[in-house]
Amino acid sequence: MLNRRTILRGMSGVLAISGWVAAVPALADTYPSKPVTFIVPWPAGGSSDLTMRALAESASKHLGQPIVIENRAGASGTAGPAVMAASAKPDGYTVAQMPITVFRLPHMVKTSFDPSKDFTYILNVTGYTFGVVVKSDAKWKTFGELVADAKANPGKISYGTPGAGTSLHVTMEQIASMAGVKFTHVPFKGGAETNAAVLGGHVSAVADSTGWGSLVDAKELRLLVIWGKERSKRWPDVPTLKEAGFDLISNSPFGIAGPKGMDPKVVAKLHDAFKKGMEEPAYAEAMRKFDMEPFYMSTADYDKFARQTIEEQGKLVELLGLKKK
Amino acid sequence: MDLLNSLALGFSVALAPVNLLYCFAGVFVGTLIGVLPGIGPVAAMSLLLPATFAIPPESAIILMAGVYYGSMYGGSTTAILVNIPGEAASVVTCLDGYQMARQGRAGAALGMAAIGSFLAGTLAVVGLMLVAPTLARFALKFGPAEYFSLMVLGLSILAYLSHGSLVKAIIMAAAGLVLGLVGLDSITAIPRLTFDRMELVDGLGLVPIVMGLFGVAEILANLEQHLTREVFQRRITGLMPSRDDWRRSAGPLARGSLLGFVLGILPGGGAVISSFLSYGLEKRLSKTPERFGKGAIEGVAGPEAANNAAAGGGFIPLMTLGIPPNVVMALLLGAFIVHGLQPGPLLMIQKPDIFWGIVASMYIGNIMLLILNLPLIGMWVQVLKVPYRILFPLILLFCVIGVYTASGAIFDVYLMIGFGVIGYLMRKFGYEPAPLVLAFVLGPMLENNLRKALLLAQGDFTTFVERPISAVCLAVAALLLLSPLLPRFGARRNAIALEQS
Numbered sequence: 001m002l003n004r005r006t007i008l009r010g011m012s013g014v015l016a017i018s019g020w021v022a023a024v025p026a027l028a029d030t031y032p033s034k035p036v037t038f039i040v041p042w043p044a045g046g047s048s049d050l051t052m053r054a055l056a057e058s059a060s061k062h063l064g065q066p067i068v069i070e071n072r073a074g075a076s077g078t079a080g081p082a083v084m085a086a087s088a089k090p091d092g093y094t095v096a097q098m099p100i101t102v103f104r105l106p107h108m109v110k111t112s113f114d115p116s117k118d119f120t121y122i123l124n125v126t127g128y129t130f131g132v133v134v135k136s137d138a139k140w141k142t143f144g145e146l147v148a149d150a151k152a153n154p155g156k157i158s159y160g161t162p163g164a165g166t167s168l169h170v171t172m173e174q175i176a177s178m179a180g181v182k183f184t185h186v187p188f189k190g191g192a193e194t195n196a197a198v199l200g201g202h203v204s205a206v207a208d209s210t211g212w213g214s215l216v217d218a219k220e221l222r223l224l225v226i227w228g229k230e231r232s233k234r235w236p237d238v239p240t241l242k243e244a245g246f247d248l249i250s251n252s253p254f255g256i257a258g259p260k261g262m263d264p265k266v267v268a269k270l271h272d273a274f275k276k277g278m279e280e281p282a283y284a285e286a287m288r289k290f291d292m293e294p295f296y297m298s299t300a301d302y303d304k305f306a307r308q309t310i311e312e313q314g315k316l317v318e319l320l321g322l323k324k325k
Numbered sequence: 326m327d328l329l330n331s332l333a334l335g336f337s338v339a340l341a342p343v344n345l346l347y348c349f350a351g352v353f354v355g356t357l358i359g360v361l362p363g364i365g366p367v368a369a370m371s372l373l374l375p376a377t378f379a380i381p382p383e384s385a386i387i388l389m390a391g392v393y394y395g396s397m398y399g400g401s402t403t404a405i406l407v408n409i410p411g412e413a414a415s416v417v418t419c420l421d422g423y424q425m426a427r428q429g430r431a432g433a434a435l436g437m438a439a440i441g442s443f444l445a446g447t448l449a450v451v452g453l454m455l456v457a458p459t460l461a462r463f464a465l466k467f468g469p470a471e472y473f474s475l476m477v478l479g480l481s482i483l484a485y486l487s488h489g490s491l492v493k494a495i496i497m498a499a500a501g502l503v504l505g506l507v508g509l510d511s512i513t514a515i516p517r518l519t520f521d522r523m524e525l526v527d528g529l530g531l532v533p534i535v536m537g538l539f540g541v542a543e544i545l546a547n548l549e550q551h552l553t554r555e556v557f558q559r560r561i562t563g564l565m566p567s568r569d570d571w572r573r574s575a576g577p578l579a580r581g582s583l584l585g586f587v588l589g590i591l592p593g594g595g596a597v598i599s600s601f602l603s604y605g606l607e608k609r610l611s612k613t614p615e616r617f618g619k620g621a622i623e624g625v626a627g628p629e630a631a632n633n634a635a636a637g638g639g640f641i642p643l644m645t646l647g648i649p650p651n652v653v654m655a656l657l658l659g660a661f662i663v664h665g666l667q668p669g670p671l672l673m674i675q676k677p678d679i680f681w682g683i684v685a686s687m688y689i690g691n692i693m694l695l696i697l698n699l700p701l702i703g704m705w706v707q708v709l710k711v712p713y714r715i716l717f718p719l720i721l722l723f724c725v726i727g728v729y730t731a732s733g734a735i736f737d738v739y740l741m742i743g744f745g746v747i748g749y750l751m752r753k754f755g756y757e758p759a760p761l762v763l764a765f766v767l768g769p770m771l772e773n774n775l776r777k778a779l780l781l782a783q784g785d786f787t788t789f790v791e792r793p794i795s796a797v798c799l800a801v802a803a804l805l806l807l808s809p810l811l812p813r814f815g816a817r818r819n820a821i822a823l824e825q826s
Binding site for chain 1: 363370371372373374384463465466467468469509510511512513514516519521523524526527642646647648655656657660662663665667668669670671672732733734773777780783
């Protein structure tokens with residue numbers, strides 16, 4: 001009984017392998033022959049979802065097949081990639097957006113996926129615009145003044161973020177350790193509460209993505225520093241972190257990946273379609289509306305970046321005392 | 326531009342035939358998803374959002390806003406007629422509304438819910454128009470310490486929410502608090518009670534718990550009874566509440582509107598909490614609290630006014646500061662931005678036609694809803710009038726679809742079924758689900774704000790009494806908690822307990 005089953009299994013394995021070898025060129029050549037599912041790990045209607053929808057539509061023109069969005073929210077944006085790693089075939093018909101939490105969360109909690117093994121990284125597309133704001137009548141005119149004040153009064157300067165363990169929190173603590181100062185971190189739930197907290201004077205400053213945009217334009221809040229590589233187009237007078245003396249870039253990059261073991265030819269087709277999609281005006285417009293920046297990385301660069309980031313995030317998580325036991 | 330000119334401009338936008346049509350479509354869909362259990366405004370709006378890309382921004386917002394405040398009306402219909410909250414904010418409407426229906430007073434309950442919703446909804450729009458910028462500034466005064474004290478007040482009222490045993494209520498509240506702890510700790514991001522399960526990292530969802538405890542449990546409980554169909558056999562008559570009903574409801578309507586409006590403005594407040602608090606407040610103020618839970622019209626009027634006023638109040642921080650106070654408003658914020666509009670202090674100045682057009686459309690929408698929900702109530706009743714053998718599987722189906730579309734996770738469906746079984750057992754042993762749900766919502770906010778307030782005060786507890794708003798909330802809470810010790814109140818509480826034992 002056991003023997004027969006083993007033999008059968010062995011035979012089916014041989015069949016499967018030979019079939020697979022024969023099928024690969026055919027599959028890759030005819031790819032894509034049906035719509036591609038694009039898992040977005042956020043609820044429908046949010047800013048990340050809306051920009052990804054614009055990208056999917058632009059990229060589908062170049063892929064020649066519709067790209068269908070499937071929202072799989074949860075677990076800090078890792079539920080979608082986790083589902084893909086667990087159940088999708090590496091045939092190029094399922095891809096997912098990879099938020100930076102995919103690289104961070106496995107260091108903090110037990111996850112069902114391993115970011116260094118379970119994905120085929122295709123390309124990086126987007127980064128957020130992050131910045132630090134204070135109330136417009138606050139005494140700090142520059143980011144340097146805020147840091148100097150924190151140095152003189154350890155722990156007196158508080159900053160709000162949309163949550164503990166977010167890129168905003170992690171980067172502020174990096175800045176604090178570089179400058180040798182101590183801030184008091186106050187994590188809020190989501191971006192809405194942070195704006196209310198800084199306007200109401202409950203925290204000294206807020207580090208967040210551009211939810212503060214209209215309040216900065218209305219001169220209710222003052223933007224001290226932008227965390228991107230370059231100054232933003234919308235607020236060209238505001239210096240970058242690097243200009244403010246901290247050699248850091250923090251923009252929580254978003255890429256696209258598929259399940260592990262994808263055919264390089266299929267990866268190349270997906271890469272080209274999304275790359276061209278990034279250049280479409282409709283996508284550029286969506287990015288502009290939500291103050292995001294294009295942040296392209298090729299397949300090889302993104303794969304390298306992913307591995308570096310996994311290691312880097314491990315160290316940062318340890319620095320914050322969040323490493324899983 | 327003065328107020329009247331602004332409003333005239335607004336009505337010129339809102340009364341354009343195409344916008345009237347979108348407004349109607351919005352409130353119609355809103356009422357429908359409100360009536361259907363399981364599918365709430367959040368799921369409906371996120372599904373609708375991509376469909377609005379092609380239409381002008383003001384029409385899109387008018388449509389989406391209509392879905393939201395429309396669902397607040399529709400939710401009460403299901404709550405009153407079948408004891409299942411059509412959406413989460415109608416949980417408390419079940420308590421007395423369904424009892425009224427069983428006593429043959431469904432008409433009065435539905436009428437009061439619709440009229441109360443209309444009055445509160447309209448009042449909230451007037452508030453939005455007149456005092457928006459000032460009130461938004463007031464909301465900013467609420468820091469972590471104030472929120473903490475507000476939550477303490479809410480949890481103190483919780484004791485009065487339940488009928489019967491205080492011990493059972495506290496057990497349920499404790500269970501709710503523990504369930505609320507599941508997920509990443511909101512201050513340090515350390516996982517708690519997640520048992521190494523990915524599904525639990527974000528905590529348990531409110532929707533599956535509410536649908537399970539109320540929706541599924543109700544159906545299970547009904548299945549074992551011999552179904553007499555007492556409610557649906559009668560025609561819904563007497564939609565106009567009696568003079569006595571009005572006399573009883575005037576106070577609850579006014580207080581509920583005000584409470585809902587203020588809580589709606591606060592980030593994290595909103596329709597669910599304000600309806601709970603209004604119910605607790607009315608029960609506390611009532612001279613005959615023993616009637617609550619047995620068909621008191623005050624218990625319908627107050628919470629229904631509160632959840633509608635909260636829906637209106639929620640627009641204030643969004644439209645004046647660009648700060649969405651709840652999930653629905655966050656979705657609307659996305660809708661504004663995707664149409665190239667940035668809600669915030671500049672919206673009223675730079676795009677007065679859009680700002681005032683939306684405000685004016687809410688007046689019109691509320692009138693449409695009154696018509697949809699009073700003369701046409703029969704139509705919605707038809708939706709629920711289907712025989713039980715068809716209706717129950719349908720409701721279960723809608724619960725499953727609703728829970729699944731809200732999160733896209735099959736885990737949440739299992740969660741709902743699990744809570745359905747628990748809710749059924751709770752019913753059998755005389756435990757109320759309402760304290761559990763309220764503690765589940767308030768507990769994590771309480772903890773988060775307590776710890777934030779202490780972080781900001783560097784560990785100094787006096788911050789809670791030094792800040793005036795916080796001190797007042799705590800004082801009222803202390804009064805509530807101590808009141809059973811005073812002879813006069815103590816006697817009343819005993820009377821309630823006797824009545825229900």
